[in-house]
Each structure stands twice: as structure tokens, then as C-alpha cells.
Amino acid sequence: MTLRNEQFSALFDPRGIIVAGASTHPGKFGFVVLHNIVTCGYRGEIFATNRDGAEVLGHQTLRSIDEVPEGAADLMFVCTPASTNGDLLREAAAKGVRAAFIASAGYGESDDEGRRRQDELVELADELGMLIVGPNGQGLVSTPSSLCAQIVAPYPPAGSIGIASQSGNFVSSFMNLSRQSGVGVSRAVSVGNAAQVGVLDALEFFADDPHTSVGLIYVEGIPDGREFAERLGAVARRMPVVVLKGGTTASGAQAAASHTGSLATDDRVFDGMCAQYGIVRAATLTEAFDCAATLVSQPLPSGPRTAVVTTVGGWGVVTADALSHTGLELVELPADLRDHLDTLLPPRWSRNNPIDMAGGETKDTVPEVLRSVVAHPGIDAVIMLGVGIQSNQGSLERNGPFYPEHGLERIVAFHDRQDRRYVETAIELSAEFDKPVLIATELAIADPDNAAVSAMHDAGRFCYPSADRAVVALDRLHRLRAWRDRRGLPPFAP
Amino acid sequence: MTTTLSEAQSKLLLEPFGLPFLSERLVDNPHEASDAATELGLPVVAKLCGDAIAHKTERGLVKLGLRTSADVADAAEQLLAAATPADGAVQVLIAPMVSASRELIAGAVLDPQFGPTVLLGVGGILAEAISDVVVRLAPLTAVDAMEMIESMSSQTLLGPFRGEPAVDTEVLCRVLFGLSEAITSTSTIVSIDLNPLMIVDGRPVAVDALVEVAER
Numbered sequence: 278m279t280l281r282n283e284q285f286s287a288l289f290d291p292r293g294i295i296v297a298g299a300s301t302h303p304g305k306f307g308f309v310v311l312h313n314i315v316t317c318g319y320r321g322e323i324f325a326t327n328r329d330g331a332e333v334l335g336h337q338t339l340r341s342i343d344e345v346p347e348g349a350a351d352l353m354f355v356c357t358p359a360s361t362n363g364d365l366l367r368e369a370a371a372k373g374v375r376a377a378f379i380a381s382a383g384y385g386e387s388d389d390e391g392r393r394r395q396d397e398l399v400e401l402a403d404e405l406g407m408l409i410v411g412p413n414g415q416g417l418v419s420t421p422s423s424l425c426a427q428i429v430a431p432y433p434p435a436g437s438i439g440i441a442s443q444s445g446n447f448v449s450s451f452m453n454l455s456r457q458s459g460v461g462v463s464r465a466v467s468v469g470n471a472a473q474v475g476v477l478d479a480l481e482f483f484a485d486d487p488h489t490s491v492g493l494i495y496v497e498g499i500p501d502g503r504e505f506a507e508r509l510g511a512v513a514r515r516m517p518v519v520v521l522k523g524g525t526t527a528s529g530a531q532a533a534a535s536h537t538g539s540l541a542t543d544d545r546v547f548d549g550m551c552a553q554y555g556i557v558r559a560a561t562l563t564e565a566f567d568c569a570a571t572l573v574s575q576p577l578p579s580g581p582r583t584a585v586v587t588t589v590g591g592w593g594v595v596t597a598d599a600l601s602h603t604g605l606e607l608v609e610l611p612a613d614l615r616d617h618l619d620t621l622l623p624p625r626w627s628r629n630n631p632i633d634m635a636g637g638e639t640k641d642t643v644p645e646v647l648r649s650v651v652a653h654p655g656i657d658a659v660i661m662l663g664v665g666i667q668s669n670q671g672s673l674e675r676n677g678p679f680y681p682e683h684g685l686e687r688i689v690a691f692h693d694r695q696d697r698r699y700v701e702t703a704i705e706l707s708a709e710f711d712k713p714v715l716i717a718t719e720l721a722i723a724d725p726d727n728a729a730v731s732a733m734h735d736a737g738r739f740c741y742p743s744a745d746r747a748v749v750a751l752d753r754l755h756r757l758r759a760w761r762d763r764r765g766l767p768p769f770a771p
Numbered sequence: 772m773t774t775t776l777s778e779a780q781s782k783l784l785l786e787p788f789g790l791p792f793l794s795e796r797l798v799d800n801p802h803e804a805s806d807a808a809t810e811l812g813l814p815v816v817a818k819l820c821g822d823a824i825a826h827k828t829e830r831g832l833v834k835l836g837l838r839t840s841a842d843v844a845d846a847a848e849q850l851l852a853a854a855t856p857a858d859g860a861v862q863v864l865i866a867p868m869v870s871a872s873r874e875l876i877a878g879a880v881l882d883p884q885f886g887p888t889v890l891l892g893v894g895g896i897l898a899e900a901i902s903d904v905v906v907r908l909a910p911l912t913a914v915d916a917m918e919m920i921e922s923m924s925s926q927t928l929l930g931p932f933r934g935e936p937a938v939d940t941e942v943l944c945r946v947l948f949g950l951s952e953a954i955t956s957t958s959t960i961v962s963i964d965l966n967p968l969m970i971v972d973g974r975p976v977a978v979d980a981l982v983e984v985a986e987r
Contacts, residue, residue, distance in 0.1 A: 502884030506908060538962050538983075540904045541880040541890050549906035550885060552922060553915055763914050 284408035285482040287375035289419040289464050291352035292321050294426065295345060295374065297365050298357035298381075299325035299333045306380055306428040307356040308333065310416060314354075317425035317432040324350055342368040352376050354416070354426050359383035359394055362412075363401055370405040377402070379411035380428055385470045386413050399473045414469025415445030418452065420462060421488045427467075436461020436737055438569050439483035441476040442495035443468060447521070451493060451566055457725070459734030460570040463488040477508045484512045490769070492518040493569040502550070510554030517572040517757065517769060519557045521565040522547060555760045557753050564749065570739035571750040575713035577758035577768045578751065580657040582608035584650050585631035585744075588638065588663030593631025596660060596717075596744040603752035604759075607631075611655040621645050634663075640695075644702040651706040651714060658713045658755070660747050664699050665720040665729035667692035672724065693728035700732040715751055717741035772986040773961050778827075779820050779864060781982040784957070788949035790965065791942060791976050795866035804847035805840035807865040814838045814868040819850040821861035836868055869976055872933055874898075874967035877946050877977075879909065879954035881961050887954040889947055891919050893928065894967040901925070909951040916944040916951075936973035943975050959984040 294314065300307035311325055311334055324345045327338035339345065342365065353369045355362055359381050366377060384395040395412065402409040410417065416427025420435035429445065433455035442448045445467035455462050463486065466479050476494050483489040492512065499505045512518055551558035557572070559565035583605045587593035600607045610618075610630050618626065623637035634646060651659055671692035674685045681689075700716065707714040720727040721740040733740035741747035758768060776784065779797050796807035797820065808815045819832040827833050832853060834846040847863045854861045876894035881887055885908055892904035903924045907915050920940055923929065929938045946968065954960050961984060965977040 499884060502882065503886045503908075506885060538880050540876070540878075540892055540898075540902075541882065541888055541906050543884070545890075545904055545906045546882050546885050546888055546908075549888070550908055552918065553907045763918070 280406075281408075281478070282482055282485055284376050284406075285479070285486075287351035288378070288408055288410065288417065288466075289424070289482075289486075290422045291350065291376070291424075292348075293350035293352075294319070294321060294323055294424075295342060295350045295353040295369060295372075296323065296325040297342070297353055297355045297369075299327045299336070299338050300356070301327075301331050301333050305356070309428050310354055310356060310380070310426060311336065313416075313425040313427060313430070313432070318423040319425070320423055322349055342372060345372050347371075348373040350374055352378070352426070355379045355381055355411075356428075357381060359391070359412070362398060366398070366401055366405060366407060366409075370407055374407065376408040377410070378414065378417055378426060379409055379469070380414060380416060381411075382413045384412040385472060395470060395472050402473055408474060409472065410466060410474045411469035412472060415448060415467040417467070418448075418462065418465040420464075431456055433465070434459060434461040434737070436463060437488060437490040437573050438462045438493050439480070439486065439489035439491065440465035440493045441468065441479035441483070442466075443471065443476055443497050444495055444523070445469070447495040447562070450562055451569075454563070454566040454570075458566075458570055458721070458739050459737050460574060460739050461737055463490075477505065477512075480512050480518065481508065484516045490516065491569050491572045492516055493521075493565060494518065495521045495523065495565075497523040499547075502546075506550045506554060509556055513555045514766060517557060517569075519559055519565050519569045519572070520551060521559050521562060552760075555757060555764075557757060563746075567739065567741070567746055567750045568753050571713075571715070571754060572757075574738045575707065575715065575754065576711050577754050577761075578658040578713050579758065579768075581606040581755055582655060582657040583751065584608060584610075584656045584659050586634070586647060586650055586659060586661045587631055588634050588643070588666065589636055590627075590633050592662040592744060593627070593633050596662065596748060597631055599745040599748040603748060603755075605658070605748065605752050605755055608656060611653060614649060614653045614655070617649050618646060621649070643695075643699050647699075647702055647714075648706060651710050651712055656712070658751055659703075659715070660744060660751065661699075661703055661714060661716045662718070662744055664703075664716050665696055665718045665724075665727045668696040668728035669720060669724065672727065696727070696729035697732045700729050700736070700738075704736055704738060713751060713754060715739075715741060715747040717744040717747040719743060773983050774822075774986050776982045776984060777820050777822050777824065778818065778979060778981065779862065780822070781963075781980040784960075784982050784984075785949070785953055785963065785980055788953045790946060790949045790980070791974070792980070793866050793869065793976060793978060795864055797862045797864055798847065799862055800851070801844035801847040804863055804865055805844040808837065808840055808843040811865060811867050813840070813843075815843060815865050816868050817843060817846040817850060818864045818866070819854060819858075819861055820864040821854065821858045823857060823859050824861070866978070869969055869971050869978060871967075871969035871971050871976075872935065873928055873938070873970040875938075875943075875970065875975065876904075877950060877965045877968045877975075879950040879960070879963040881954065887951070889919070889951045889954070891923065891943075891947060893923070893925050898966075909955050911947055911951040913944065916947040919947060920944070935970070938970055938975065939973050946975055946977070961985050 298307040325338045330340040384391045425432040433452040448467045625635045627633035671689040703714045721742040817834045837843045874895035878890045887909040964981040
């Protein structure tokens, strides 16, 4: 393992943690971070320091790092005032600490004095061989170690999205979307002022990290675009990377005499760089998470041929419209598939794509139709709509005045079972045939307790709140696959 | 500080990079102008050319559709008379007249953050309104150049169009390569403009070129 990766391992999977500057005041960072580390179930040893040696959240704090046994902690989380942090780093390094997260403010973000202090801190850390993240950052999360070392919520479910951001708030936003969807996170870090470690350093670690399969980053300022492109591009060849960039407004009209100069805006250059280096650039926060969540839970489609399977008409029509704005193809149903579906569906079914089952399902229709469609060699990807409507009715019945009489208990349980089964079938078929099968329903937001939605959540599969979002995400996967195919690169290993 | 080279100097600087320029002549007087026109084949265009002249069209310094050698001589005389002292040394450029219903713009720009870039877009008077522009970092690979062309929104413009054949993507790729090579191999170049890049019977033809260079 490289020195950098060893340091990052100390950051994300420490044997023990020192919380420097633990506080008895519940409004202080030094209280909140200890609270979050303990509450989220970190299994290593926790050492908290406090000037007065007070008890914080039942933890007997230490007055000084001197009292920490040597080699017991790899990571120090720093909430102490900037002026004292140099000594802290020295003491911690002497105890074997390899990495520090510095939440303290009063550095490069403040004034000249702060910038000088920040430079000194980096110099010292380099000298001590210590990785420092921050200063002025919100913290880090690492689900393989059940570690929530941050001064804010939330703590996401475990999964394989790795998040690195120049803004701590975006880490929180992405992790809230992770909690909502059930699509989990491996590591997340807010780099604050990025004095020593930037977003790309974290991303490069993620590319080597067995717990992470997709990188999701937020960036604003890019000091050296060329280096940024090369490093990001090198990671993107190994692991899918989704980028959200803040500050996309134009400022690049530098060449007054040149027409091309005014057309080559900053945003177009960044966009072109992403397209050229196989980086998935998202336009919005939700699109960024949708893409990352899709990339961790679905294989890349081997082509554009998409089938839409729906229980009733309108949804399919609108999804077909959405597909027409993308590089995906609403494939004409192969004759043999159409003939086979004739044997499974009532005569009124659409007999084309979208495959509208026209409400003709009996108990096993949906799984059988879905299997025939996913299995067909002429279909590269499937979008499935209408899942969850049975248990949506079940929910109304369960909460109504007649339940459980009149046979309602039995039918409600049947509806829930059926919806769970549809979801499980979709997941199984996706794995069996190595094709993306995306499920979209507004119930993902409207009723997270819906049997289909909660089955998706439990499986860590993204349930798209609308078909158009599923279409956009699938299109991005298709474009990424095409990018790799053209360059002779294999699809990513699952 | 940067300087914009004259059209003739720009084309000279870009000569090694295989860009699809028309054959043309630089002349000093009306007599040479009509000789050059005869040699190139009528009709022709005449443009006043000088170091300090960038916005020829706006100043009426481009004469189009000259059909006889007398017209060419007249036009050259008028252009030379229109030169001001601020224009410095001037000459008249005689080039074959081409017309096209499709115009693209291609260029290269040294981006302050990302370094050399290559650009392709829809050109002509609606270029800014249509705003269909694709940028990539130089140097380009063959796949990058193809993808640039494919990722333009106005694909119908690149296919068969009003009785003309589809744009020759091989030639267009060579234009993009040439621009990529020019800006990566010539450290003084700040930007290159091929505007318009006319599509003549499907073939891209650069009828104008402006190169902006860093002043030493």
C-alpha cells in the first residue's frame, strides 16, 4: 500500500480516535462530534481530551494527549482553537496518530494571519508524515468502520458510493439522499479548505478502496485545470465518477478579438473535459445522486435498446417521450418476443414498446413478462413502471375502517407480497442477465412505506421518483458504456 | 498582451497543419488583382488585408462575387483607397468565390485553466443565437474528434442537407486535428478562428482564418 493510502486508511478505518477539544456544551463541535461517533456505533477505542478533564457523554476525558496509550489511535479529530493545533499534531504524531481531521476554523478562509497559520500547519503535517484533512471542514463518514466523525448529521446506510466535496453541505445533502433512497455510502469527506488534501486525493484513494465502487464529488474552484483533468480522467478509467460543479456561469471571454474565444466559455470547457475523460457530469444535486446511485446498483447497458414495461398506458407513453430526447432507443419489439408476450397477456395489450400490460395481470403475469423481456437478446435495458400500485391500495384499505374484516387482511397482505415479489424479480433478472432494470414510481417519495418502495430501499436499489429521472440516469450509463467501448475499455467489474 | 495576425499571416502560420484553405493570392495593385483572378478562375472575392485589420466585413473591406477581371481591378482599387493610415501596410487578397448554405465555426483557444482546447460549432450569422458549440482539450485523439462531431446538437445540419451531401466527417476530423496540432505545437498561439468553415458540397472549406498570438 502506498504511503498515501496507508494514511487514508488511518483516516477512514482507524483503530482508535482521539477527539481533541471534547466539550460538555451540547452546542459545541467538540460535543457534537463525540456524540455522533458514539451514537453511530464506532467500534474502535475513543479518547476524548478536555482541558478540565470533565466527563462528556459518560466518557471520562483526558487532560492531555500524553495520557493516550501509544499506538492506540490512528486518527485525531480536532475541534480546538487554531492557535493550539500545532502542538496537538506533534503530540498526536508521537503517539502514532497518522491522520487528523481539522474542523477548527480561523485558517485560510479568514485572513492573512489565518493563511499563514494554515501554511505552517501543512508544513508541520508533512514533516510529521501526517495526513490532515481540512481545516474548516465538517468531518468524515466511513460505514465500514461505523464511523460518523462529523459535526453535522446524517449518518447514511452502508454502501459503496464514495463522496468527496469542497463543500461540507453537499456531503450532508448526498448522505440525506442516501438515507432516503437506501442506496448506501462507503466513505464521505468534506475537505474544507483543502490545505493538504483535496477532493482528488480522496477520490484517488476511493479508486483503490475495495469498499467503494463509485466516486461522487462536488467541486467549485479548480486551480490547475489540466492536472485536474488528468487525475480525474485516470480515476474515471478505473471507477465511475460523477461530478457536480458549482459556479458554472461564464467568465471566459478572455480573447476579445476572437469569436472562438467568446464561445469557449468556462462551462463548455469543463463540459467538454468531462465528455472527453469519461466523467459523468450532473447538472443538479439530485441528478448527481441519481447517477451515482444508478452506477452502484445497475450494470452498464451494452447498447441503447430500451424496453418500457408498464401495468397501464399513460406512464409508458410519457416515458417513451422522455426516451426520445436521449441517446437511448425505444426499441421496436422483436417479433418472437411479441408472439411470446401474446401468450402471457390479454389481447388488448399494446403489442409494442412500451409494453402496456393493460391491467391484464394475473398472479404471475408481471414476473413472467418481465423475465421474457429482460432475457431477450434484442433488449439492452428495461424501465419498469406501475410497481407499488397494488400495495398503495392495500395501504388505504389497511388504514380504513373496514380492516381487517371483509377479506381485507388477506388481500392487503397479497398486494404487499406481490409488489415485493415484482421488485425482487427485477433485481434477480438484472443480476442474472447483467442488464439494467430500473423501477420508477412517485411512491418513492409519496409513500416510503409502500411495499415495493421499501423492498427497493432494503435492497439498496434506487427507486426513481419519476420515469424521466430513470431515463436520464440510464442515458448517462449508456453514454458511459459507449465511451468505454470506443476506447476499448471493458465495462466496470461489478 | 496579444496581437491578432492578418488573414494572410494567419494562414501562413497555419500552413503546416493541413487545414482546408482555398488557394488564393496576395496582390499590391489592381492589375495584379485581375491577373490573379484569371489564374484562380472567376468569380472571386477581394479582401483588404493588413496587420491591424480584423473586422473586414463590418468596414466593408470584403467585395464578393466579382465576375469579370474589370470588376476585380475596380474592387482592388476601391479597397486600397479605403485603407486608413491606422491600417498600416495593406495588400489585397484574391480568393475563389465559394458559397454554401451551411457554415460551421472551428477554432482553438488557450484556456486559462485547462490549457489548449479545440472548438467546433454552428457558424454563420446565427452562431451566437444557436449556440451549438462543443469543446475538447487538445491534443485530440481520433475518437475525441469523432465524438466532438457527434455531440453537436444540430446533427440534421451535418447530414444530407437541401440537396447537398452530408458533411465529410473525415475532412472535418482533419480540421479538428490540425487545430489541435497547431495550438499544442506553437507556444505563441492564443487562439485560432476558422470562421466561417463553409460546407461546400459536403466538404469543409476554411475561407477565413484569424490567429491571435501572445506578444513577446
